[in-house]
Amino acid sequence: MNDAVIEAHWLRCTLGDRQVLRDVSLRVGAGETLGLVGRNGAGKTTLLRCLLGLAFPQGGEARVFGESATDMSPRAKARLGYVAQNADLPAMHTGEQLLALIAEWQPRWDAVWAAQLVERLAVPLQTRTEKMSAGELQLLALVLALGHRPDLLVLDEPVAALDPVVRRAVAAILAELQAERGTSIVFSTHILSDLERLATHVAVLEDGVLGLQREVDALKQDVVLCRIERQTPLPSMLQCAGVLSWRLSGHGAANALVDTTQLPLEHLRDEFGAAIKARRVNMEEFVVEYLR
C-alpha cells in the first residue's frame, strides 16, 4: 500500500445541534484521486474542512502528510492546494494582484506554470474579484490552488459553476498534474461524469457516515446491479454483507447493488429463490442507485 497523504480516524463533528460527521475514517494514498459524493447536507464540505484543519472535530483525528491537520506546519501547507466551495477571495484586488500576493505566500510558486494555467482557463486577470462571476472566481481560485504544483489538492465542488468546456479543461489540467507529479486529489462533486473521468477511488458519504470507500476499477469490476424477481413478496429492507443497496420496485421485485466479492450471486439466488438479472454499472448509475 502506498504512503498515506491523508488519514482520518473516527472523525466526529457536530455543528450546533446537528451531528454532521459520525465516526468517519478515511485514507488517501499518494497519487490517488478520491471522489467524494453524497447528497446535499451529507457532510462533504465539513469532512474536507476537518481533513484540512479548518473545522475542528469533537472526536477523532485527521492527519495530512503525517501531521495533525489542526496543527500543520508551513512546510506541509506548502504542499497543499485547496479550493473551497465558495471562492471567498479578498475584494479590492484584481486577479493579477491576487496572484502576485499568493506568489509571495507560497514558497513553491511556479510563475510560468501559473501563467499557463491562466491562459488555458482564460482567467480574467484584470478584473477585480468583486466583479467576477461565480465561474470566473472559481477559475481564479483554481489557479491560486494549483500555481505551486501541490502534492495534495483538495477541491470542494471545484467545477460547480463552470461550463462543460472549461470543466473539461480543468479535468485535463488535473490529470496532467497527477501524471507529472503524482499529485493526490480529493474532490467532492455532484457531477458524476467528472467522478468517472477523474477518480481512482470513490467515497460515498451518507448523512455523516462514510458508507463506502473503494477503488473505482475494483468497484466497477465487483459491484453489479441486480434485478431480483420472484412470485412472493420480498423484504422491504435487506441488510447483509455484500448488499450495498436494496430498493423494492414493485410486488416481488427489487433492485440491489451487490458486491460479488462478498456475496456471490448464486448465494443470493439460493437465499431468495428468485430470478436474478445482473449487470455491471457505470459510476453514475452506481452513485444514483446507492444514494436513492
Place this chain on the structure above:
Amino acid sequence: MSSMSVRYAWWGPPWQIGMVATSALLVTVAQIGVQQSRPAPGSLSQLAAILLGLAAMGLMFWSFWLLGRGMQRLSAVVGADAIRVMPGAAHNLGGAAWLWCALAVAVVASAGTAFVFDRDGGGQGARIGLTFVWLACFGGALPTSLKQVLAVPRADDRSWFAVLPFIPLVAAWQVPGGWGVLLLAVLVAAGVCWQFRMLIRRLERAPTAGESRPSWRRFSLPAVKTGPVVRALGRSGSILLGMLLITTAPWASYTHDMPFRLYILLMIFYGNDQRGMELAGLRLRWLAGLSRLQLIPLVLRQAMLPAATDIAVAALAGAVLHALGWAEAKELSVLWGQFVLMRMAFMLSSLCWIDTRSGWRPGRYLAYLCVFCVIALLDWLWGAEPAVTALLIHALAAVSVGAMRWRRLAF
C-alpha cells in the same frame, strides 16, 4: 522567501504604509494653514488653501482605499478557507502589525504635529487633524473591516457602535489647548495596538477540541440582535452626535470646512447605512417584474419612511442643540438642509439602484454628485460667505466624484 516579503504582502510596499501617515500629516498641515491664514473670502489664497485641503483629502481617501485593501487581505487570511491553509498566510499573522501600526502612527503623527505647530491656535489644528484620522479609523475603515474580521453578524448591527467613536471625540473637544485631543490620540493609538495584539493572540491560540469554528470567530463585538428600536436609537444617536460634532467644533467655519462637513455627513450615513434593508426588498420586487408605478407604495414604505424619520431626528437634534445654546440657528438650518438633501438623495438613489443590475454604486455616486452640486447651489442662493468659491469647491468635488465613477453609470 524572506519573512519581510511576507509582511509586505499584507499591506503592500512600504511606501504605501508611509503614505497613510504622510497624508494624515498633510491634511493636518493644510487645515492648519487654512485656519491660521484666515484669507479674505473669495481671494486666491483662500482658493489655494482650499484646494490644498481638497488635495490632502484626496490623498487621504487614497490611503483609506489602501487600508481597506490591506484589511481585505487580513480578513481573507483569517476568514477565507482557501487562503487560511496557505503557508505564508496563517503563519505570518504578525505581518498584519503593519496595518495597525500605520493607523496608530497616523493618529499620533497627525495630532502630535498639529499640537506642536498649532499651540497658539488653541489646538484647533490638532482637532482637525485628529478628526480626519479618527473618522478614517472609526467612521469608515475600521467598522467595516472589524465587521469582516470579527464577524459581526449583520450589516445593520453596525448602527449601534457607529455612535460610540463620536462620544470621546466630542468630550476631548472640551479640553482647552488641544491637550484632550492629544491624550485621546495616544489612547486611540494604544487602543488599536492592544486590539491588534489581542486579535493576533486569539488567532494564534491552538483550537480547543470541540470547537466547530476557529477561535477567532468567538472574539467578536457583542452580537446584539438588534430590533428596530435599538437600530433607530443607534441611528438617532449617531445623527445627534454627528451634528453636535459639526456644530460645536470651533473650527467649523462655513466655507473652509464644507468638504469636511460633507465628509462627516457621509460618514454618519456610512455608519448607519440602511440601504440593505431599504433596497433588498425593492430589488427583488423589481426583478420579479413589478412596474415603477407598482413600486411607489413600496418605496414610500421602505425607503421614505426611514428617510423621514432620520430627517425628523436631525431636526429634533438641531432644536435640542439650539435650546442648549450650543449651536446657532443659521448654522443648524444649513446643516439640516444638507442632511435632508443627502438623505433624500440616498433614498432616491435606491430607485437608480434598482434600475441597474451591477449593484447599488451607480445610484449612490450619482446621488453624491447631485448632492455636491445642489449644496453648492444652495450656498450661493443662501448668500453665504464667498459663494463663488464654495461653488467651485463643490463643482470640483462633483466632477472628481463623477469622473471616478463615470464608468459605473450604467443606465
